[in-house]
Amino acid sequence: MTPTPTAQVKCAAFWGHDGKALAAFYADALGWKVTQTFGDAAAMISDGTTTYVFYTAESFTAPNWPEDELVFHLDLAFDDVAAAEQRLLSLGATKPDHQPGGEHWTVLLDPSGQPFCISAIGR
Template identity: 75%
Template sequence: MSGVQSTGEGVARLRGAGFGGHDGKVLAEFYAAALGWQVAQTFGDSAVMISDGTTGYVFYTARDYQAPNWPEDELAFHLELSVDGVAVAEERLLSLGATKPAHQPGGERWTVLLDPSGQPFCISAS
């Protein structure tokens, strides 16, 4: 897009996002640990916000959530995480509840993992 304005009046800034899954609390705990963030707020039994102090993500229990059948299904979204030490981060994320699918289209550039709800996300070197 040419002429994109990045700051100033009327230009939005992303403060957070919401993600649904089988269990919002489990997802919030997983991503809080993965990112080194803190649980900032809970909303009843079905939604939890994590934050680094500037950005927040809400993870909620979606009643009819179905994990994508990746790579066959198109993804509505996915997260890309930058890490120092991909092998160490992969091992840590797997210990936190991620799984690693056989299909790895990134070669040496990135690794695909599935979060506890089965949603793909990628990790790559910083």
């Protein structure tokens, strides 16, 4: 029997209407840095261990959430969720009316209209 090779995720990629702006939003949201740009088409962010790259897709359409299935979804955890929500809203996130998480998590939409959740660390 051949052993299963081990691997690690090197990078996750996301698409939006403006990859560089989306990278800047998530870098600010996470306290990370934009580490590389690729012209106007893409930008990469990292904390030194995890890397995300955001691409511009001219034909991008945000999901009509919650009706549409999601292509990706991030859950972000913070020490102070209320302060994080206010900061994320000031960075360009929006808060939809539909909030299925109750007291457990809050759904926000990033600047490209894609949902992500915030919750308390350890929850």
